[in-house]
Amino acid sequence: MPSRRWRGLLWGILAVCILDVLVLAIVLGRALEDGRADLRFSQGAEVATLDPAKMTALIDGRVASALFEGLTVVEPATQKARPGVARSWDVSPDGLVYSFRLRDDARWSDGSPVTAGDFRYAWRRALHARTAAQYNYMLFPIRGAEAFAKATAARLSGDAVPLPDVGIEVVSPTELRVLLNQPTHYFLELVAFSTYLPVKQSCVETVRDGKTVDDKQWVFPGRIVSNGPYVLTEWVYKSRMRLTKNPHYWNRDAVRVGTIDIFPIEELNTCLVGYERGELDFITAIPTLAAEELLRRHKAGKRPDFAVAPNLGTYYYRFNCTRKPLDDPRVRKALALALDKQEIVTKAGRIGQPVTGVLVPPGVPGYTGAEGLGHDPELARRLLTEAGFPGGKGFPKLALLYNTSEGHKKVAELAQVSWRRELGVTVELTNVEWKVFLDRCNKLDYDVARAGWYGDYVDPNTFLDMFVTGGGNNNTGWSNAEYDRLIARAARTLDAGERMRVFRDAEVILTEQEVPILPIYNYVGAMLAKPHVKGWHPNLRNDILFQELWVERPEAGR
Amino acid sequence: MTRFVLKRILWFIPTLLAIYTISFALLRAAPGSPFIEERDMPKEVREQRERQYYLDKPWIVQYGYTLRDLATFRGQMSMKYENRNVIHDVLAPAFPISLGLGLAALTLSVFAGVLVGIFSAVRRYSLLDHLLTGGALLGISLPSFVIASLLVMLFSFWLGWLPATGWGSWQKLVLPVVSLAAFPTAYIARLTRTSMLDVLPADFMRTARSKGLPGGEVIVLHGLKNAFLPVLSYLGPAAAGVFTGSFVVEKIFAIPGIGHHFVQSALNRDHPLILASVMLYSTLLLVMNLLVDIGYARLDPRIRYD
Numbered sequence: 120m121p122s123r124r125w126r127g128l129l130w131g132i133l134a135v136c137i138l139d140v141l142v143l144a145i146v147l148g149r150a151l152e153d154g155r156a157d158l159r160f161s162q163g164a165e166v167a168t169l170d171p172a173k174m175t176a177l178i179d180g181r182v183a184s185a186l187f188e189g190l191t192v193v194e195p196a197t198q199k200a201r202p203g204v205a206r207s208w209d210v211s212p213d214g215l216v217y218s219f220r221l222r223d224d225a226r227w228s229d230g231s232p233v234t235a236g237d238f239r240y241a242w243r244r245a246l247h248a249r250t251a252a253q254y255n256y257m258l259f260p261i262r263g264a265e266a267f268a269k270a271t272a273a274r275l276s277g278d279a280v281p282l283p284d285v286g287i288e289v290v291s292p293t294e295l296r297v298l299l300n301q302p303t304h305y306f307l308e309l310v311a312f313s314t315y316l317p318v319k320q321s322c323v324e325t326v327r328d329g330k331t332v333d334d335k336q337w338v339f340p341g342r343i344v345s346n347g348p349y350v351l352t353e354w355v356y357k358s359r360m361r362l363t364k365n366p367h368y369w370n371r372d373a374v375r376v377g378t379i380d381i382f383p384i385e386e387l388n389t390c391l392v393g394y395e396r397g398e399l400d401f402i403t404a405i406p407t408l409a410a411e412e413l414l415r416r417h418k419a420g421k422r423p424d425f426a427v428a429p430n431l432g433t434y435y436y437r438f439n440c441t442r443k444p445l446d447d448p449r450v451r452k453a454l455a456l457a458l459d460k461q462e463i464v465t466k467a468g469r470i471g472q473p474v475t476g477v478l479v480p481p482g483v484p485g486y487t488g489a490e491g492l493g494h495d496p497e498l499a500r501r502l503l504t505e506a507g508f509p510g511g512k513g514f515p516k517l518a519l520l521y522n523t524s525e526g527h528k529k530v531a532e533l534a535q536v537s538w539r540r541e542l543g544v545t546v547e548l549t550n551v552e553w554k555v556f557l558d559r560c561n562k563l564d565y566d567v568a569r570a571g572w573y574g575d576y577v578d579p580n581t582f583l584d585m586f587v588t589g590g591g592n593n594n595t596g597w598s599n600a601e602y603d604r605l606i607a608r609a610a611r612t613l614d615a616g617e618r619m620r621v622f623r624d625a626e627v628i629l630t631e632q633e634v635p636i637l638p639i640y641n642y643v644g645a646m647l648a649k650p651h652v653k654g655w656h657p658n659l660r661n662d663i664l665f666q667e668l669w670v671e672r673p674e675a676g677r
Numbered sequence: 678m679t680r681f682v683l684k685r686i687l688w689f690i691p692t693l694l695a696i697y698t699i700s701f702a703l704l705r706a707a708p709g710s711p712f713i714e715e716r717d718m719p720k721e722v723r724e725q726r727e728r729q730y731y732l733d734k735p736w737i738v739q740y741g742y743t744l745r746d747l748a749t750f751r752g753q754m755s756m757k758y759e760n761r762n763v764i765h766d767v768l769a770p771a772f773p774i775s776l777g778l779g780l781a782a783l784t785l786s787v788f789a790g791v792l793v794g795i796f797s798a799v800r801r802y803s804l805l806d807h808l809l810t811g812g813a814l815l816g817i818s819l820p821s822f823v824i825a826s827l828l829v830m831l832f833s834f835w836l837g838w839l840p841a842t843g844w845g846s847w848q849k850l851v852l853p854v855v856s857l858a859a860f861p862t863a864y865i866a867r868l869t870r871t872s873m874l875d876v877l878p879a880d881f882m883r884t885a886r887s888k889g890l891p892g893g894e895v896i897v898l899h900g901l902k903n904a905f906l907p908v909l910s911y912l913g914p915a916a917a918g919v920f921t922g923s924f925v926v927e928k929i930f931a932i933p934g935i936g937h938h939f940v941q942s943a944l945n946r947d948h949p950l951i952l953a954s955v956m957l958y959s960t961l962l963l964v965m966n967l968l969v970d971i972g973y974a975r976l977d978p979r980i981r982y983d
Contacts, residue, residue, distance in 0.1 A: 131972055132787075139784050142777040143850070168759045175714065251725040253718040272721030275728070335760045356761070356770055357933030358844055384842055384931040388826070392834055393842040393931075554709030554946045561713060591717030 156361060156380035157670055158652065161390050163404030165357050165383035169338040171316035172245035172252045177573070177661060180313045182381065185362055185665040186345040187316040190219050190238065190295070193308050195655075195662040198482075198577045200307035204233055204317070204346065205295075214302025214613055215262075219310075221293040226367040227319055228343075228350045235295035237317045239287045244323070245314050246285070248272035249333075257314040257575065260306060262286030262298040301610045304618065305578040312576065319344045348374045348666035357383050362665070375669040394647055400670075401648040403661065407526065410645050411469040425647055427470055428657030431480050432573035432642035433582070434472075436519075436534070439566055440635050441596035444514065449506040451634040454567075455492045456499035457541035458534055464640050467529035472640040477630045478572075479579045479622075480641045482659050486579055486619045489626040491638060496541040503542055511543025520549045521569035522556035530639070531569065560594045570594075573642070577659060579622040580609065586629055586636070597635030602628045678974065685967050689960070696959045697747070697952065701740055704948055711756045711946035730756065730948065743949070747956060753949035757942070763953045768935055772957065774844065775927070775934035779919045781854045786861035786915070791901070791908065793862070794869020798877060799896060809866065816863025821922060825856035825929045842931045853930045857923060861915040865908050872904035879903075902976075909972055916965040921958060 162178045171183045184192075190208075191200035205219040225233035245252045246264055248271040259265045263285040273280045286298030299306065309315065322344040324331045337343060340351050348368045353361035360381040364374050382399065384390040387406040393399045405413070416422040438445045438454070445451060460474040473481075476491020500510075508514040519534065521527040528550065535546040546567070551559065560568050572592075574581040584590065587606050588598040605625040612618040630638060644661040654668040711730075712723050724733070730753065731739045746753050752764030761767050793813065797806040816824075832852060833841035840849050876882065877900060885895045924936035935954060942950035 131975070135780065136784060139777070139780045142773055142780060145773060145777075165758075167757060170760060173759055175716070248721050248725045251722050251729070253714060253716070253722055255722060256719055268719065269721060272725065275725060335754060338760045355933070356766070357931075357937070382843065382931070385937070386928050386931065389829070389842050389929055389931055392829055393840075396833060396837065396841060398840060398842055552709070552944055554711070554713055554944070556709075557713040557715065558709045561717075591719075 156378040157376045158379045158401060158665075158668065159382065159399045160379060160401045161382045161384050161393065161399050161404065162402070163383070163387065163390060164385055166360065166381075169343065169351065169354075170335075171313045171318060172241065172250055172255075174313040175253050181663055182360070182362075183313045183316055184311075184347070184662070185349040185379070186343075186347045186351060187313075187318075188225075188347040188368075189312070189316050190221075190310045191307050192664070193311045193660075193662065195658040195660075195664055195667075198308070198484075198659055200311060203311065204238075208307070214304075215299050217297045217299070217306060218290070219295045219297070221295065222369060223293060224369040225346060226369060227346050228365050228367050229319075229322075230367050231319075232292070233317060233346045234292040235289040236292065237319060238295055238315075239289050240320045241318045242287055242315065243267070243285060244318065246271070248275050252314065254314045257309065257312055260299050260301065260303040260309070262300050302613050304615060305576045305580070308576050308578075317346060319346075349379065370666070374666045376665065379665055391647075394649075397649075401646070401652050401655070403644070403646050403663070405645045405647060407469055413645075413647070414470050424649055425645065426657040427643050427645045428661075429473060429480065429482060429659065430573065430642040430644045430661060431482060431577060431659040432571060433475060433478055433480055434530075434569075434571050434639050434642060435478065436637040436639065437560070437565075437568045437570050437595045438635055438637065439563055439568070439596060441563055442566060444506065444508070445517075445566060447506050448633050449502045450508075451637070452492065453499040453502040453506065453542060454538060454544070455634050455637045456495045456502070457537055458637065458639070459494060459537045460639050461494070462537070463530050463533045467526060467533060468640055470643055470645060472643050474640050475638045477626055478636065478638050479582045479626060480574070480659075483577055483579055485615060486622065488579070488623060489630050491630040492634065499541055503544075508544075511545075514542075514544050516545045516547055517566045518547050518549050519567045519569075520551065520556065520559060520565040522553045523550045527569050563594065563596050568594075570636070571642070574660070579619070579626070580606075583609075583622055583625050583629070595635040597633065599628060599633055602633075678971075681974075682967070682971065685970070689963050692963065693956065693959055697744060697956060698740075700952055700955045701743070704946075704951060705736060707946070709946055711948055726756075729754070743952060746949075747953060752953065755942075755950050756947045757945045757950070763947075763949045767938060767950060768953055768957055771933055771935040771938065774932060775920065775923055775936060776961075778850075778853060778857065778923060778927075778932065778934060779916070781850065782857035782919050783861065783912070783916060785854060786858040786865055786919075787908070787912070789858070790862045790865025791869050791905070793866040794904075795873060795896065795901065797866070798870045798873035801874065810870070813863040813866045816859045817867070819859070820925075821856050821860060822925045822929060824859045825852070825926055828852045828856055829929070844930075844932045849930075853926050853932055856929075857919055857926045860922075861911075861919060864911065864915070868907045868911055869901075869904055872907050873900055876900045876903045906973070906977055909969060909976065912972075913962075913966045913969040916969075917962050920961055920965075 162181065164178060166179050166182050167176055168174060168179060169182065171187055174180055174183055188203045190203055190205040192203040194201055204221055204225045206222040207220050209218045221235055227233055242258055244250055246255050246258055246268045248268060255268055263283050266283040267285045270280050270282050288296040290296050323333055323337050325334055340354055343351050348365055349362035350365045352363045362379040364377050368374065384393065387404050390402050390404050391406060391409050394402045413422050413425040414427060417425045438451045440446055464472045464474050476493060477488045479488045519531050521531050531548050535548060538544045538546050559565050572582060584606050585592045586597065587603050602625055605621050609618050609621040612621060644657065646657055648655055651670050651672045652668060653671055655663060712726050727733050731742045750764055752762045755761045755763050755767055758767065793809050797809040800806050829841050829852065832839045839851055843849055882895060882899055885899050923934055924940045927934045927936040938950055939954045939958065942954060
């Protein structure tokens with residue numbers, strides 16, 4: 120017969136079971152309401168923020184382009200600006216004044232009109248130090264913008280400096296005039312970027328205890344007011360985000376997909392299984408090994424749902440030009456010439472990344488870049504001998520730094536093999552986690568370091584201005600007066616053809632003569648979309664315009 | 678007993694304070710700042726962001742403010758997910774999910790583990806015993822991500838019975854709970870088997886049988902009562918393993934629990950989220966251990982806490 124203690128335990132077990140059921144019931148009860156969206160999409164990680172001013176990630180920008188619309192919209196296929204909220208614009212002959220005429224029927228999702236004042240508010244907000252927007256420098260081509268940002272920062276620190284004027288002028292509710300520092304050839308594409316998207320002041324700011332505050336809660340469903348083709352109707356953190364067609368969007372008749380669910384799925388293999396099982400219609404995050412296999416089948420005509428396109432991004436190595444013997448351009452050139460990039464792409468990249476000798480990826484209209492250095496181990500050995508290290512003799516051991524990842528490790532191992540085989544140079548691999556890696560690159564605490572860069576806009580400037588003396592992303596310690604002069608000249612040059620030639624001259628210095636960096640390959644972007652998803656194009660920046668998609672299911676209900 | 682429990686709960690305070698202090702010190706000592714990004718941010722932006730998290734203040738002020746924000750459940754904004762308060766918008770929605778998942782896995786592992794243990798002990802060296810012990814060995818040696826991947830391949834990819842991703846229905850619960858329960862189940866099965874083997878030939882068992890009690894009742898009421906003690910003491914560490922180990926399983930099945938934040942926040946150097954999730958886990962484990970100790974006192978007449 121059971122003792123009292125034993126009965127206690129039984130009660131305990133029963134209690135735990137009841138607790139289980141209760142917790143699960145609560146959790147599942149709160150779970151997503153059913154109802155399948157018209158399109159189910161996953162881009163891997165969860166969106167970090169829906170505040171356009173504060174966005175830095177591509178995946179955030181994609182959602183932003185569904186919720187908000189800028190003065191212009193960049194066409195994914197051509198990467199050219201077309202009218203958005205602005206129906207037309209004029210550019211002054213000197214390229215310094217842009218006058219945008221806004222359409223009368225542009226509306227916020229609460230039905231109120233989108234005005235020039237909304238843009239002025241959003242841009243000044245993005246610049247203001249209180250917002251602490253990492254990408255505020257995207258607005259710096261505007262006259263007075265940088266000074267304004269600095270002044271707001273000084274004010275927060277207690278210095279009562281006057282706020283300078285910013286070249287954003289509201290001429291009328293439907294006309295916005297923007298004054299620039301220099302002719303900025305890509306400005307029309309730039310105003311489509313997330314930092315330039317409009318936000319509504321009355322939505323962002325709330326009045327609490329008589330004080331106006333930005334409580335950061337405005338980006339959530341129920342509060343958020345947006346002006347794009349979609350509105351946010353649900354955001355269950357790390358589970359699902361639901362976008363629904365915006366009934367107030369001026370071009371609503373052209374929006375064909377009524378609801379879109381975006382699922383954050385960090386584990387890429389899971390994402391792929393979900394797609395293969397039909398739980399997802401469209402994914403942009405694909406594990407490398409699977410992508411390689413999919414590419415092979417795609418080429419054999421078997422997987423038309425898979426697409427891969429070159430991206431506006433370059434994978435490269437940085438040389439620390441402040442350390443011996445890497446301060447000698449001959450040594451850097453020797454290392455660049457000796458590297459077998461084709462082998463790296465075949466064995467590490469695996470999805471047909473094009474090898475490159477230059478920093479600016481192909482695909483920038485009107486730009487023909489430098490040649491860069493090819494693969495020439497013979498010349499490499501000669502240069503190394505000239506530099507005083509015949510056969511690698513006396514050459515110190517180099518440390519190759521990368522952030523922990525299987526892909527980067529593979530590339531580094533192949534580089535290690537190449538350099539030992541061709542030059543007799545010994546390389547030691549060092550991997551550290553991401554934040555430590557960035558810290559060491561910033562502090563020039565490395566010999567050779569892995570790097571990658573995606574262009575913010577389609578123009579050589581987004582790549583080449585990185586390497587001016589003291590540039591925030593230079594991180595090589597390299598400095599060249601002629602290079603700085605060329606980049607500055609390109610910024611002042613009005614003639615498009617001439618400007619591209621100046622960039623080319625700069626790139627020759629960077630990748631053929633001085634070589635502070637070693638470009639390896641250009642990134643590619645892969646997507647998988649079920650045959651019933653139409654209207655998407657693989658493109659340079661992996662942009663997806665949700666308002667252009669449509670779904671054509673062969674049979675209803677499935 | 679009540680005094681013992683109260684005393685233990687009071688002890689939570691210095692324990693948690695010590696954990697907070699050590700975590701805080703480790704954060705300050707770790708290389709790499711939270712505000713280093715791939716693209717260099719303007720100096721004034723960085724300074725403003727540091728100001729938002731008291732990083733411009735001396736460490737002692739930082740220590741105090743952060744502690745206050747945690748202890749009053751006011752929370753701070755996440756450094757990575759800038760619109761989310763780490764307590765209200767990140768951990769609060771995620772915690773019940775991990776708790777539900779963990780409790781379900783623990784319950785499953787106790788029931789399944791004890792059952793398997795009894796069977797293999799009673800039918801010792803039989804084919805059944807060998808199969809079950811072999812299975813338990815597999816469960817102990819295979820890490821949960823392997824088990825999870827195998828289950829996904831089998832049940833969602835090939836057989837197509839169960840969904841692979843997400844959260845929100847009982848079907849989506851099956852694979853994650855089983856993957857998470859695999860290790861503790863196997864461990865409990867082995868524990869139960871071993872202690873049952875000790876208990877089965879004991880005098881009191883023979884006495885019970887000789888009184889004419891049916892075999893099953895003897896095994897469960899007399900045998901298990903004694904054999905269960907090691908299992909109970911293992912439940913503390915098992916809970917720790919299940920709740921912290923859910924990171925992998927949550928990642929593979931795309932479940933929005935806290936496991937992910939616990940690991941990822943450290944890599945992101947998201948200070949507020951690291952501290953909040955460490956404190957949450959610590960509290961959870963302290964509570965689990967206390968429950969196990971109470972259970973022990975109720976079950977084992979030799980143990981008294983007062």
